[in-house]
Structure formats: structure tokens, C-alpha cells
Amino acid sequence: MKPINVGLLGIGTVGGGTFTVLKRNEEEITRRAGRPIRITAVADKNLELARKVAGEGVKLTDDAFAVVADPEIDIVVELIGGYGIAKELVLKAIENGKHVVTANKALLAVHGNEIFAAAQKKGVMVAFEAAVAGGIPIIKALREGLSANRIQWLAGIINGTTNFILSEMRDKGLPFAEVLKEAQALGYAEADPTFDIEGIDAAHKVTIMSAIAFGVPMQFEAAHIEGITALDSVDIAYAEQLGYRIKLLGISRMRPEGIELRVHPTLIPAKRLIANVEGAMNAVVVHGDAVGATLYYGKGAGAEPTASAVIADLVDVTRLHTADPEHRVPHLAFQPEQVRDLKVLPIEEVHTSYYLRMRVDDKPGVLADITRILADSGISIEAMIQKEAPEGASQTDIIMLTHLTIEKNANAAITKIEALPVVQGKITRLRMESLQ
């Protein structure tokens, strides 16, 4: 059977893993795909690296556009990253009638609407399993496995670097900067690690999941994004005492009036399976009206786990290469003309519950003042701890967990509580999700 020819753009962490796994499992993969999948050209601006990884028998170049223009290439695999040259290369590959496989979530979250429209017009596939949660087949699950459902919400630990940092800080008490360096050395972090720690990478991924779960366009620019840099280790400890874990979650929920799309540190009950996902592991919970809650778990970063998803896409594209475009699974799960223009809700309209930590004067009546403001705002309290003031101290910490409310309600109540003379400084507020 004639092999399918692949041009690999970028042979770094994921590109290197893809090359290695494809070679190692060649026989198994061919049995699945129906024909051999061969990387026949590699472009990397670091030619020495390309030579070292790919060896002999493959065309090597530092000009990625030469691969994209090569008439012998059937599928272009983009593993360079970023929104710059990667966008030009992907659009050029599509224009040249080539299928594209990419792990580039940044590119798809920001320019996906344009890229998928171009691919649709040209009748080529753009496959992106590796772009979300690395090796976990979450795109396949959302796009195909759950297609009977009205998906109601999804929430995931979708950034390995930050989950690794939170786990190491909690378990070993290591400082943030040290753990970040380790995550970089292990190949988990983005080229610019602020994308990881500020929640941007997770927002890219939840934007993509939201689009294919709900049949809406990519709306990254409307996502609410908070990372883990402002997180205080005292809150990690208080959350534990209350039976919760803090995880950086990407959350998207379908509501009749719009879509919630947000990334922030989140308290989740410690007894949930997802609360126990540690290190660079990822996990996503998807809730469908028919199936209920489903959980997907696995390695979300690293060379071979991500290569696993890239190659699964190569197998899919190879199988469907000769199929009529109408018989292929739609890029974004819904038929293109069925994509709905449902907008992302502002963060003030989000429905959630809260963890509040405040420093107060250690005087009688303080608690009554605070609970009155919350009650007047229609916010009920689920749990509370008041720390004993240390010997001789005149102030103490109160930690409260609230029931569900609307964010603007919580904001108004927090402003009123902060204005009380007995409350010192700003209130620390974290969102909580029950994930049931």
C-alpha cells in the first residue's frame, strides 16, 4: 500500500516524540491506518537538532515553507507553536490542499475560526487532539463519543505545569520559582512560561473544548483568565482544613443566556477524583444530559504522551484521506452551518460559590455584622472557621464558604464587608465548584 507522506514542522519536544513513536510503533500503526505513515520531510530552524533526531533518509531543511509547498507531502504536522509563523504555515498548507495536524492550542484558540473556515472551504482536515490535554483523547470524546448529549458543562485540570507546581508546593513545601524551573526542564512548560502560570494556556484549551462541546465559535478573547501567581499558600492550607483542594481549572458551562468561559484557581471537594490529580497529570470532567458526569485522565504534557495524540490524528487523517469531505467528522463537532453565535457571559454573571478569607478585629459582634451583609445579599454560608487569635494579638482570620450566588452579588457583598471598620485590608476571594 502506498505510504502517506508527512512533513514535520518543528522537531523539538513534541516533534521529537512524534518521530520516535511513529518509528517505534510503525507496524502497529500501519495495521490500524491501512497504509504506512512516513515522515519524509522535517523542517526545523535548528538543523543540527533535526539531523540528530531524524537521522538519514528524511529530507531536512530549515525552511518550513519549503515543506508546506512540497507536492509530495500529504499531511503537514505543525509543532512549532505560537501564533506567528505557525499561522502562516498552517494557512499556506491548507491553501496547498494539505491536511494539517497541530498541537498548537494558542493558534487554534485565537485564530481557529479563520483556520477552520479555510479548511472547510478547501475540503481538508485540521486535526488537533494534541492541543488539549496532551495524550488524553478528549477531543475525540467531545466530538464523537458524547455526540448524543446536550453537554451542560465541562471543567478540567488542563495545564500540567501549574498542576505540577501546585502539587510540589503542597507536598514538598518547595518554592514556586524552583518548581517552575523543574517543570521547564521536564519539557512541560510553554516556550514563554507566563502562558502556563497566568492561566493563558489553560484558557486556550478550555476555549477549544467549549467550542466543540457547545457548537459555538472560538471566543478566547472573552474568556476570564486568572493564573496561580497570586495564590497564597495560606489559602491552600485553609482549603485543606475545610476538606477542599485548590486546582487551576478551565471551566465552561452552557446557560440559556450564554456561555461561562473561565480559568481560575478553584476549590473543589477533596473527595472528588479530579481533586486527587497530581503532578503534570491532566483530567477533564464533562457533564452531558444523558451520560451524566464523565472523567478523562492522563498525561497532558511531555514528548511521548503528546506524540500519542498527534499520531492518533495522523491515523484518523490517513483513514479519511480519500473520503468525501461530507463524510468526515466536522472539525468543530457540529455541522459548520449549525454553529451558534452564543456569547460568553461576563464574569459578573457567573454562578458559583466562594471561599472568603478576611482579617478582622478580635471583638464581639464582628461575625454578626459580616453574616448580616451576606444574608442581605441573599448569600448563605455553607461552612466557616474562625482562627483563635494568637496570644496578645488583636486580630484574627475568618474563613467562610458560601453557597451558590451570582458573582456581581458576591462582589457587592465583599465591598460592603471590606468597608466595615472591624475588617482589615482586602478580602481574599476564591471560587468553588462542586463538580457534580
Ligand SMILES: NC(=O)C1=CN([C@@H]2O[C@H](COP(=O)(O)OP(=O)(O)OC[C@H]3O[C@@H](n4cnc5c(N)ncnc54)[C@H](O)[C@@H]3O)[C@@H](O)[C@H]2O)C=CC1
Ligand atoms: N511540550 C508539551 O508537552 C506540549 C506542547 N504542545 C504544543 O506543541 C507545540 C510544540 O511544542 P514543543 O515541542 O514543546 O516546543 P519546542 O520548543 O520543544 O519545539 C519547537 C521546535 O520548533 C522549532 N522552530 C521554531 N521556529 C521555527 C521555524 N520558524 N521554522 C522551523 N522550526 C522552528 C524549534 O527549533 C524547536 O525545535 C506548541 O504549540 C506547544 O504549545 C502541546 C501539548 C503538549
Ligand SMILES: N[C@@H](CC=O)C(=O)O
Ligand atoms: N505547557 C503545557 C503543555 C501542554 O499543553 C502544560 O503545561 O500543560
Ligand code: NA
Ligand atoms: Na488530547
